[in-house]
Amino acid sequence: MRIFKTSGFTSVFALLTLAAVLVACSGQKFGEGSGSGGGTVRLQGTGASFPKPIYDKWVSEFGKIRPNVRIDYQSTGSGAGQKALLSKTSDFGASDDPMTDETMAEAGTPILHIPTVLGAVVLTYNLEGVTQSINLSPQVIADIYLGNIKRWSDERLKTDNPDIQFPDAEILPVYRADSSGTSAVFTDFLTKTNTEWAERVGTNKQPSWITGVGVGAKGNDGVMGQVKQTPNSIGYVELTFAKANNLPAARVKNKAGEFVEASLTSVSEAAAGSVAAMPDDLRAQITNADGKGAYPIASYTYILVYQEQSDEIRGKALADFLFWAVTDGERYVEDLHYAPLPKEVMEKVAVKIDSITGGGKPLRR
Numbered sequence: 001m002r003i004f005k006t007s008g009f010t011s012v013f014a015l016l017t018l019a020a021v022l023v024a025c026s027g028q029k030f031g032e033g034s035g036s037g038g039g040t041v042r043l044q045g046t047g048a049s050f051p052k053p054i055y056d057k058w059v060s061e062f063g064k065i066r067p068n069v070r071i072d073y074q075s076t077g078s079g080a081g082q083k084a085l086l087s088k089t090s091d092f093g094a095s096d097d098p099m100t101d102e103t104m105a106e107a108g109t110p111i112l113h114i115p116t117v118l119g120a121v122v123l124t125y126n127l128e129g130v131t132q133s134i135n136l137s138p139q140v141i142a143d144i145y146l147g148n149i150k151r152w153s154d155e156r157l158k159t160d161n162p163d164i165q166f167p168d169a170e171i172l173p174v175y176r177a178d179s180s181g182t183s184a185v186f187t188d189f190l191t192k193t194n195t196e197w198a199e200r201v202g203t204n205k206q207p208s209w210i211t212g213v214g215v216g217a218k219g220n221d222g223v224m225g226q227v228k229q230t231p232n233s234i235g236y237v238e239l240t241f242a243k244a245n246n247l248p249a250a251r252v253k254n255k256a257g258e259f260v261e262a263s264l265t266s267v268s269e270a271a272a273g274s275v276a277a278m279p280d281d282l283r284a285q286i287t288n289a290d291g292k293g294a295y296p297i298a299s300y301t302y303i304l305v306y307q308e309q310s311d312e313i314r315g316k317a318l319a320d321f322l323f324w325a326v327t328d329g330e331r332y333v334e335d336l337h338y339a340p341l342p343k344e345v346m347e348k349v350a351v352k353i354d355s356i357t358g359g360g361k362p363l364r365r
Contacts, residue, residue, distance in 0.1 A: 041317045045073040047081020047094030048181045049220040050119055050238045051301040053336045055094070058329045062321055069317045075219055079179020079205045085111070085304050091318055093304040096181025097205050098283035110307040112352050113282045114322055115300040117330075118271055118339040120262035121185050122249035122297070124242040125234040126227050127152065127167065133261060135160040137253040138193035138288075138296075144234065145173050146196060147213035152232060160259070167232065174226045174235030177216030179206040185299040186236045189287040193296075236297075240337045254296040255288050266295035267339040275344050282348060305356065312358035319356045319363045326350070 045055070052075040059071045076084070078095035085093035086106055096119075104111050123136055140156050143149040149156060152166040176183045184205045190197040201207050209216070217226040220237045227235040228245055239262050242249045251259040260266050270289040278284050288296050303322060309315025326349050330340045341349065354364050 039068070041069045041314055043069065043071045043091045043314060043318055043321070044089075045071065045081075045092045045094060045303070046076045046084045046090045047304075048078045048096050048301055049075035050078075050096045050121075050182050050299075051094060051117060051338070052220075053240045053244075054117055054333055054338055057332050057336065058321075058325045061329065061332065062324055065324075066317070066320070069321065071321065075221075077176075077178040077205075077219065078181030078184065082304065085306075091305075091314060094302065095304060096299050096301045097184035098285075098302060099304065107306070112305050112307050112356065114303045114305065114326075114352055115282055115284075115341060115345060115349055116303055116325060117333050117341065118267050118286075118298060118300055119337075120239040120267050120295055120298050121182055121189075121236050122239050122242050122262045123234060123236055123252065124224070124227055124245075124247045124249050126229075126231055126247065128231060130164060130166065131248060132164070133248050134164060134250050135253070135259040136250040138190060141252070142190045142194040142197040144171055145175070145190075145210070145213065146200065147210050160253075169232040172230055172233040173214035174223050174230070174233055175209055175214055175216050176206075176218070176220075176223060176236075178218045180219075181205060181299075181301070182220060182236065182238060183207060185285075185287060185297060188285055189297045192288045243337050252296055254294055255290055256292050256294070258292065260293065260295045262295045262297075264334055264337070264339045266293055267298045268342070270294040270296070270298035271300075271339070271342055271345075275342050278345065278348070282345075282352065307356060308360075309356060309358040309363065312361075312363065315356060315358040316363045319353055322356075323350065323353050323364065326353075 055073045059073055078097050081093035081095050082099055082103060084090035098113055137160060140149060151168060151170055153168040157166055184203060187201060187207050188203040191203045217223045220241045223235040224237050224241040224245055227233045228247060249262055251261050254260050269291055270286045273290050274284060274286050284300060286298050305318060326341060326346055333340050354362060356363050
């Protein structure tokens with residue numbers, strides 16, 4: 001399956017061509033219709049910290065072409081993003097963990113999941129004298145967070161890293177203290193690969209962590225800050241946060257038995273095998289994916305919106321922003337260490353965005 005990437009002139013041209021075709025099909029151009037040319041339109045979004053760097057970039061760039069649309073995005077965690085959407089205190093929510101059927105039913109009206117980019121959850125660490133990437137298997141990761149592996153000098157770490165001299169120091173695992181889609185992705189991977197983890201912790205945005213093991217921090221930036229300032233610590237964060245702080249990210253053993261580095265290519269490989277099977281509502285998990293070269297802790301991240309918008313002007317601005325983000329806006333994702341949507345998924349997303357209505361009418365047509 002071909003994965004849609006945005007490297008170089010050819011891919012950028014392909015993206016812009018797709019955008020032009022989709023705009024032509026909708027018969028709508030940015031700036032036309034309600035929500036443009038008048039007063040300022042303000043949109044509030046909240047939720048996942050996983051995509052905050054790319055969302056901040058999109059908000060900034062979209063504001064240059066639509067200066068009358070002001071978007072404020074706050075990274076409060078995926079759980080908070082879902083709650084804000086349900087309580088209608090936010091125009092859109094954001095979550096790395098798709099909403100459950102039960103949670104969506106609370107809304108009483110259809111909610112759309114709009115995939116925006118693909119990202120990787122990485123294990124980053126602070127080990128004096130160790131700057132290269134270490135190898136971590138699912139078993140070792142689970143055992144560290146279960147408290148079964150307590151020291152960096154443990155033989156199980158040495159077996160997978162024979163050329164690394166680990167310190168004989170106690171490991172401090174760092175985890176998310178808030179309700180987090182990053183935690184949902186991380187725990188989903190461990191649930192699929194480790195029986196003890198599945199029985200004792202399971203998959204959850206805010207799991208019951210093992211008492212006495214590790215410390216919690218709020219947000220990806222909070223976990224990153226804790227790891228950066230604490231020797232001998234390890235934590236899980238979105239790849240961008242590790243890159244921005246110049247800390248290493250472990251290679252993780254995938255389903256094919258390879259230790260794989262998180263990269264645009266390996267994250268795209270994780271999505272490649274599941275595109276055809278993606279459900280119509282676009283809610284999908286791609287952890288522990290099949291295939292050589294697939295990074296095993298990868299995920300889509302979603303913007304959540306009501307299909308029927310109560311305010312047509314704000315709804316129009318929101319639909320335009322979303323469409324711009326997944327077409328023209330994809331040119332910015334690689335620099336921030338996210339992977340673009342596969343072409344087939346982008347086409348499905350465009351259809352979803354065009355299904356957003358206000359007053360019973362499509363807002364982008």
